[in-house]
Amino acid sequence: MIVPSQGPEIVVMKFGGTSVAGPDQIKHAARRIVAAREKGKRVVAVLSARGKTTDELVAQAHEISDRPVAREMDMLLSTGERISCALCAMAIHDMGHEAISLTGSQAGIVTDSVHTKARIIDVRADRIRQALDQDRIVLVAGFQGVSTDSRDVTTLGRGGSDTTAVALAAALQAGVCEIYTDVAGVFTADPRLVPEARKLETVSFEEMLEMSASGAGVLQLRSVEYARNHGVQIHCRSSIEDGPGTLVISEEETMEQPFVTAVTHSNAEARVTLRGVRDEPGVAGRIFTALAGANVNVDVIIQNEPVGDDQLADLSFTVDRADLATARDVIEGLDGVSLEMRTDEAIGKVSIVGAGMRSHPGVAAKVFEVLGEERINIEMISTSPIKISCVIAADRVPDAVKSLHRAFELGPDAVRPEDPTGAEHRPTVAG
Amino acid sequence: MIVPSQGPEIVVMKFGGTSVAGPDQIKHAARRIVAAREKGKRVVAVLSARGKTTDELVAQAHEISDRPVAREMDMLLSTGERISCALCAMAIHDMGHEAISLTGSQAGIVTDSVHTKARIIDVRADRIRQALDQDRIVLVAGFQGVSTDSRDVTTLGRGGSDTTAVALAAALQAGVCEIYTDVAGVFTADPRLVPEARKLETVSFEEMLEMSASGAGVLQLRSVEYARNHGVQIHCRSSIEDGPGTLVISEEETMEQPFVTAVTHSNAEARVTLRGVRDEPGVAGRIFTALAGANVNVDVIIQNEPVGDDQLADLSFTVDRADLATARDVIEGLDGVSLEMRTDEAIGKVSIVGAGMRSHPGVAAKVFEVLGEERINIEMISTSPIKISCVIAADRVPDAVKSLHRAFELGPDAVRPEDPTGAEHRPTVAG
Numbered sequence: 017m018i019v020p021s022q023g024p025e026i027v028v029m030k031f032g033g034t035s036v037a038g039p040d041q042i043k044h045a046a047r048r049i050v051a052a053r054e055k056g057k058r059v060v061a062v063l064s065a066r067g068k069t070t071d072e073l074v075a076q077a078h079e080i081s082d083r084p085v086a087r088e089m090d091m092l093l094s095t096g097e098r099i100s101c102a103l104c105a106m107a108i109h110d111m112g113h114e115a116i117s118l119t120g121s122q123a124g125i126v127t128d129s130v131h132t133k134a135r136i137i138d139v140r141a142d143r144i145r146q147a148l149d150q151d152r153i154v155l156v157a158g159f160q161g162v163s164t165d166s167r168d169v170t171t172l173g174r175g176g177s178d179t180t181a182v183a184l185a186a187a188l189q190a191g192v193c194e195i196y197t198d199v200a201g202v203f204t205a206d207p208r209l210v211p212e213a214r215k216l217e218t219v220s221f222e223e224m225l226e227m228s229a230s231g232a233g234v235l236q237l238r239s240v241e242y243a244r245n246h247g248v249q250i251h252c253r254s255s256i257e258d259g260p261g262t263l264v265i266s267e268e269e270t271m272e273q274p275f276v277t278a279v280t281h282s283n284a285e286a287r288v289t290l291r292g293v294r295d296e297p298g299v300a301g302r303i304f305t306a307l308a309g310a311n312v313n314v315d316v317i318i319q320n321e322p323v324g325d326d327q328l329a330d331l332s333f334t335v336d337r338a339d340l341a342t343a344r345d346v347i348e349g350l351d352g353v354s355l356e357m358r359t360d361e362a363i364g365k366v367s368i369v370g371a372g373m374r375s376h377p378g379v380a381a382k383v384f385e386v387l388g389e390e391r392i393n394i395e396m397i398s399t400s401p402i403k404i405s406c407v408i409a410a411d412r413v414p415d416a417v418k419s420l421h422r423a424f425e426l427g428p429d430a431v432r433p434e435d436p437t438g439a440e441h442r443p444t445v446a447g
Numbered sequence: 448m449i450v451p452s453q454g455p456e457i458v459v460m461k462f463g464g465t466s467v468a469g470p471d472q473i474k475h476a477a478r479r480i481v482a483a484r485e486k487g488k489r490v491v492a493v494l495s496a497r498g499k500t501t502d503e504l505v506a507q508a509h510e511i512s513d514r515p516v517a518r519e520m521d522m523l524l525s526t527g528e529r530i531s532c533a534l535c536a537m538a539i540h541d542m543g544h545e546a547i548s549l550t551g552s553q554a555g556i557v558t559d560s561v562h563t564k565a566r567i568i569d570v571r572a573d574r575i576r577q578a579l580d581q582d583r584i585v586l587v588a589g590f591q592g593v594s595t596d597s598r599d600v601t602t603l604g605r606g607g608s609d610t611t612a613v614a615l616a617a618a619l620q621a622g623v624c625e626i627y628t629d630v631a632g633v634f635t636a637d638p639r640l641v642p643e644a645r646k647l648e649t650v651s652f653e654e655m656l657e658m659s660a661s662g663a664g665v666l667q668l669r670s671v672e673y674a675r676n677h678g679v680q681i682h683c684r685s686s687i688e689d690g691p692g693t694l695v696i697s698e699e700e701t702m703e704q705p706f707v708t709a710v711t712h713s714n715a716e717a718r719v720t721l722r723g724v725r726d727e728p729g730v731a732g733r734i735f736t737a738l739a740g741a742n743v744n745v746d747v748i749i750q751n752e753p754v755g756d757d758q759l760a761d762l763s764f765t766v767d768r769a770d771l772a773t774a775r776d777v778i779e780g781l782d783g784v785s786l787e788m789r790t791d792e793a794i795g796k797v798s799i800v801g802a803g804m805r806s807h808p809g810v811a812a813k814v815f816e817v818l819g820e821e822r823i824n825i826e827m828i829s830t831s832p833i834k835i836s837c838v839i840a841a842d843r844v845p846d847a848v849k850s851l852h853r854a855f856e857l858g859p860d861a862v863r864p865e866d867p868t869g870a871e872h873r874p875t876v877a878g
Contacts, residue, residue, distance in 0.1 A: 039510040076530070079470040081537040088540070091548050092533035095526035099504070102523035106512040109519075117522050122598070143598075167553065167574075 026148065026190040027052055030062040030158065030181035034198045035255035036100045037067030045255065046107035048196070049153060053113055058148045060188060062158040062181040063104060065096025086131035090160070090171045094120065097157035097177065105155050115153040118143065120160035120169075124187075125180060127161035127170045133311050134161060134170035136179060136242070139187035156184060175236030182239045186246035193248050195235060196255035201262030202227070202234050204426035205279040209417050212427040216277065217260070220267040223277050223369050224250075226403040229315075230367035231282030240264065267371060275379060276370035276424040281417050283364045283410055285315060286337040287396075290347070292355030293331045295322035299353055300331065310346045312339040316365070316398040316407055328355070332396060334407060337361060363395065364413035367405040368420055374401050386423040392416050457579065457621040458483055461493040461589065461612035465629045466686035467531045468498035476686065477538035479627070480584060484544055489579045491619060493589045493612040494535060496527025517562035521591070521602045525551065528588035528608065536586050546584040549574065551591035551600070555618075556611060558592035558601045564742050565592060565601035567610060567673070570618035587615060606667030613670045617677035624679050626666060627686035632693035633658070633665050635857035636710040640848050643858040647708065648691070651698040654708050654800050655681075657834040660746075661798035662713030671695065698802060706810055707801035707855040712848050714795045714841055716746060717771040718827075720763040721778070723786030726753035730784055731762065741777045743770040747796075747829040747838055759786070763827060765838060768792060794826065795844035798836040799851055805832050817854040823847050 029052065031045045045063070053059050065073075073092050077084040084092075101117035108115035124140030147154045158177025163170050172179050178195060185193035202224070205213040219227070221244035228237040234252055243250050243264065253261035293299055300319065307314055315334045322329040331354070335343045340359060347357055366387075373379050383404050387394055392415065396407035408416055421427065460483065462476045476494070483490050496504075504523050508515040515523075532548035539546035555571030578585045589608025594601050603610050609626060616624035633655070636644040650658070652675035659668040665683055674681050674695065684692035724730060731750065738745055746765045753760040762785070766774045771790060778788055797818075804810045814835050818825055823846060827838035839847055852858065 039507075042511060073530070076470075076534060077537060080473060080534045081541050084537040085540045088533040088536040088548055091536075091550075092530055095529050098526050099507070099523055102519040103507060103511045105519040105522075106508060106515040109516045110512050117519055119522075119600075169550075 023148070024056050024058050026058045026060065026185075026188045028060045028062065028181050028185040028188065028190045028193045029196060030177055030194065031064065031196045031255060032177070032198070033064040033067055033070070035196050036063055036104065039103075041255075042066075042100070042104050043107050045196070046104050046111060048255070049104070049115075050108060050111045050113055053153055060144060060148070060154045060156060060184055060190070061104070062156045062177055062184065063097055063100040064158050064177040065093075066100050069096040069099065087168055090131045090134075090169050093171050094157065094160040094169045097159050101155040101157050105153075108153055108155075113153055114151065115155055116147055117155040117157070118147075119157050120180065121162035121167075123154075123156040123184070125156075125161035125183065126164050127172070129163040129165055129168070129170065130311060131168070132171055133173045134163065135238075136161060136172070136183045137164060139183050141184065141187045144184070144188065156180065172238075173236075175239075178236040178239035179242055182243045182246070182248050182250065185248045186242065190248070192251050193243065194251045194253055196253050197234060198255060199234065200254040200257065200259075201252045202232065202264070203278070205417055205421045206232075206281065209281070209414050210279075210421045210427075213421065214426060214428050216262050218263045218265055218269075219277060220371050221264060222267060222402055223371050224264045226367070226369040226400060227278055227280050230280040230365065230369065230403065230405055231284070232278070232280045235264070274370055275372040275376045276368050276426065277372075278370070279366065279368050279417050279420045279424070279426065281364060281366045281413050283413060284337050285334045285363060285365055285407075286340040287332055287334050287360040287363050287407065288340070288343055288347070289330065289332040289358045289360070290354035290356070291330050291358070292328040293319075293353060295327045295329045302350060303331070303347065303353055306346045306350055307335075307343060310342050312336075312343045312346065316396045316405060318396050334363065334365070334396070362410045363407050364410040364416075365405055365407050366413055366416040366420065367403055368424065369403045371402050373403070380404050382423065383420065386419050387416060390415055390419050454579070455487050455489050457489045457491065457616075457619045459491045459493065459612050459616040459619065459621045459624045460627060461608055461625065462495065462627045462686060463608065463629070464495040464498050464501070466627050467494055467496075467535065470534075472686075473497075473531070473534050474538050476627070477535050477542060479686070480535075480546075481539060481542045481544055484584055491575060491579070491585045491587060491615055491621070492535070493587045493608055493615065494528055494531040495589050495608040496524075497531050500527040500530065518599055521562045521565075521600050524602050525588065525591040525600045528590050532586040532588050536584075539584055539586075544584055545582065546586055547578055548586040548588070549578075550588050551611065552593035554585075554587040554615070556587075556592035556614065557595050558603070560594040560596055560599070560601065561742060562599070563602055564604045565594065566669075567592060567603070567614045568595060570614050572615065572618045575615070575619065587611065603669075604667075606664075606670075609667040609670035610673055613674045613677070613679050613681065616679045617673065621679070623682050624674065625682045625684055627684050628665060629686060630665065631685040631688065631690075632683045633663065633695070634709070636848055636852045637663075637712065640712070640845050641710075641852045641858075644852065645857060645859050647693050649694045649696055649700070650708060651802050652695060653698060653833055654802050655695045657798070657800040657831060658709055658711050661711045661796065661800065661834065661836055662715070663709070663711045666695070705801055706803040706807045707799050707857065708803075709801070710797065710799050710848050710851045710855070710857065712795060712797045712844050714844060715768050716765045716794060716796055716838075717768040718763055718765050718791040718794050718838065719771070719774055719778070720761065720789045720791070721785035721787070722761050722789070723759040724750075724762045724784060726758045726760045733781060734762070734778065734784055737777045737781055738766075738774060741773050743767075743774045743777065747827045747836060749827050765794065765796070765827070793841045794838055795841040795847075796836055796838050797844060797847040797851065798834055799855065800834045802833050804834070811835050813854065814851065817850050818847060821846055821850050
């Protein structure tokens, strides 16, 4: 637990796009920010762009160019969060408090130069500290920074405002980083697919990392990584209703370690299959180095045993669907690594995540059994000590999520080892 | 004539809101910029916000607050020009040239801290020079800067992009500052009111100052002042068609000095009348100092002779209609300066401007005669050595403009002293 160095406790509050979409939502967010201030806290709020603003800006860019330059895309997109912050500052002023909005650059968010996917390398929060010392509420435009070498505006990729919030919480030694969204917290599964899904009271960084990586949209993966590395406590809360959400904390602090914590899924991936890859040292290395160089994240990878006299193997991997065109270009640019490339966008992925899995080796077997009973074909598998992911046909994802959630008894009636009464497992979304 | 210090000639090109309104206009502006580059010039382009963007942002602010904080208004409004620049840079890239967009702050436009009406106090154009040296086209977000003391985003007031362009032309010792709009140049009157109005080939800074101050919308007043003080040649041109527009140059360089150069008008003013002002030293001073302190520009002022034993006078003045509410607040905040305040928004102003007026004292008499013949009542008069302005009823403005334009023979058939052939006076708008 980090204690602020001086003055009242600092809290970082992050509001997502739907929480600042219209004037009413902005005023509502302003009231929550003011309420925290009036409880004596020093408040830094990080805002995303309003509702569909980012999509509209992207559309404007595509009206101009099929392949907009990344540097200019960042200049363009960074305006969305600035608008949200300026408007929210106006609302806070009308509530009788002093507020100032800062761009990512003004807030001291220093990044590398990888436009549209920049990484934070330093937070120089002097200007924020100065404003807090002057008893001001500080609003920071999320998702953006300034590159250290060329002083250009950069953006951190979709969902980057979470990372902005966590990075500021770390730099300011905030007691907590509150992430406000239109859901009440982190659930055992997507409640839109599984109505009996249960809100989790706590989840460990490790579990949250696996969940974010496997499709849970609540938190951006990198923000969780950053929070874990810097010991920042995250509290995922509802921007609409009061009451506690889900705390993301270190594993030692979690109260319970069930076998399986949640079922997650993703429909945002695509598979690339390379047939006839020469089974020589360095070939796979060349492929994945080139993909990494183009900032394409590769998720599940499978290489079959080479067969036949010429020792050719098949290599399959999944990437973010948005990166598929780039991945294809990269591989076509490599000479003679394979005979043929196929791509498949009709795939989905279902995962189960749980820190308790480490000590319970039977979990994988149960996953295969459950999916088998549902006659769902598993096309690729990837595991970590606390996660099992299965790539399956996209149209079978809802069935897979429901059956796994039921089989691992994650719903409200679940009796969990550390809490024999089951009292804490009642759904808290509606209450 | 200023000659650039080194390298090819620098040209500053400014495109207004209608010239970047849609994707087609942005691509068109990009083509003009690229054409200048391909003629071997080093190009700095200053862009305004797209079409109605600024109005939309203002509307968003008023959805949140009746009186939005000025600092946040600047943060909000400054995004419009950044969007234009990023999009135009994308278009230029697709045409095979390197371009980078810069915010006002990145471009080194340093201002005072008067939010929404900041004045440029320094231009630190190192970053622009560096980009030009790297053979890049530089796009600068107009209308904005960064305050020297608090490093906040500031804006220069409506039309401020003209001033950005002129200030950059001065700092970079550009050969010319080209202002592109949807009209072909500066006219002898507003062609929408007077179809036979003639495009001027040249106009002096002094005349242009008076014209901008009295309603000609082509150039922002302050940009003309800045150009005169720094010897920057302005060229007002059409963004739609090629061919020369109007050169704004120093009086010594103008080819002709007719009595009257143009008739201008304004419907954007309002009159404040204070009845029963105590005729004591310092009272008027208090009033106008307070108005200046609130950044309200006062235009025409009339004080009647005090009458009666108590020596009370009437004081009338005109202000920009947008400033009327502020002016009213300021005066209500002053104790006992007058017995009664009245305001009138149904006034208009018609002015005639001409450097030749200095040596022709009969011009004022002729103006009064012409308006008298039209039975237009003159409510207030203000003069300078090269301008006569009359405040009249708003609904008589079109008649006043037409009759003055005709009486002073400003149309295409005009035979002017320096050019007995009249050849240069054919309308050039359509050609």
